[in-house]
Amino acid sequence: DVKVTQSSRYLVKRTGEKVFLECVQDMDHENMFWYRQDPGLGLRLIYFSYDVKMKEKGDIPEGYSVSREKKERFSLILESASTNQTSMYLCASSTPGSGISTDTQYFGPGTRLTVL
Amino acid sequence: AQSVTQLGSHVSVSEGALVLLRCNYSSSVPPYLFWYVQYPNQGLQLLLKYTSAATLVKGINGFEAEFKKSETSFHLTKPSAHMSDAAEYFCAVSSNQAGTALIFGKGTTLSVSS
Numbered sequence: 001d002v003k004v005t006q007s008s009r010y011l012v013k014r015t016g017e018k019v020f021l022e023c024v025q026d027m028d029h030e031n032m033f034w035y036r037q038d039p040g041l042g043l044r045l046i047y048f049s050y051d052v053k054m055k056e057k058g059d060i061p062e063g064y065s066v067s068r069e070k071k072e073r074f075s076l077i078l079e080s081a082s083t084n085q086t087s088m089y090l091c092a093s094s095t096p097g098s099g100i101s102t103d104t105q106y107f108g109p110g111t112r113l114t115v116l
Numbered sequence: 117a118q119s120v121t122q123l124g125s126h127v128s129v130s131e132g133a134l135v136l137l138r139c140n141y142s143s144s145v146p147p148y149l150f151w152y153v154q155y156p157n158q159g160l161q162l163l164l165k166y167t168s169a170a171t172l173v174k175g176i177n178g179f180e181a182e183f184k185k186s187e188t189s190f191h192l193t194k195p196s197a198h199m200s201d202a203a204e205y206f207c208a209v210s211s212n213q214a215g216t217a218l219i220f221g222k223g224t225t226l227s228v229s230s
């Protein structure tokens with residue numbers, strides 16, 4: 001079974017703090033993704049990566065950055081957390097199959113981040 | 117540009133009743149279509165996926181979906197709801213836009229009452 005793990009299930013941070021969210025997958029997947037999920041808005045893509053050290057901006061990259069130094073690990077960084085970044089953050093990875101937009105994505109359990 | 121519309125943010129059914137969750141899509145190219153489920157406090161899990169091999173797609177837990185090109189629909193059904201089906205369901209379509217991979221609908225919360 002594919003396993004995607006996220007470092008924390010719940011996180012509380014203060015405005016202005018630097019926040020690191022970590023994601024690790026154990027299936028040697030090429031592609032990894034970070035989403036945020038908000039009620040009534042569904043999932044919105046923040047960043048994705050199709051290879052080590054490669055990254056692409058998604059729909060809502062502002063206020064975020066990412067790092068992928070190893071294939072299995074994809075980190076989301078909030079440089080200076082703000083209250084409007086309070087959300088559920090989901091990491092996903094996908095197999096290097098027919099294409100990044102057609103491959104099945106496997107999701108982690110999510111990190112619920114609260115910024116006070 | 118691709119898009120997905122899920123009709124009804126909340127659907128309530130009784131245990132044993134038919135489940136029907138609606139999804140309409142728009143796509144300028146032949147789409148791949150997905151249904152994902154999210155149980156409380158968990159990440160998303162793939163229910164089923166349409167890849168143009170067959171219009172009726174069977175998934176896990178007794179769910180299935182039918183691709184209807186003429187109606188641009190990919191509705192999710194289950195003949196008999198169980199209490200354990202209570203969850204949020206997301207429809208998604210493959211994207212050929214730069215900077216994205218899947219386009220998700222806003223989700224439908226399914227409640228099942230006894």
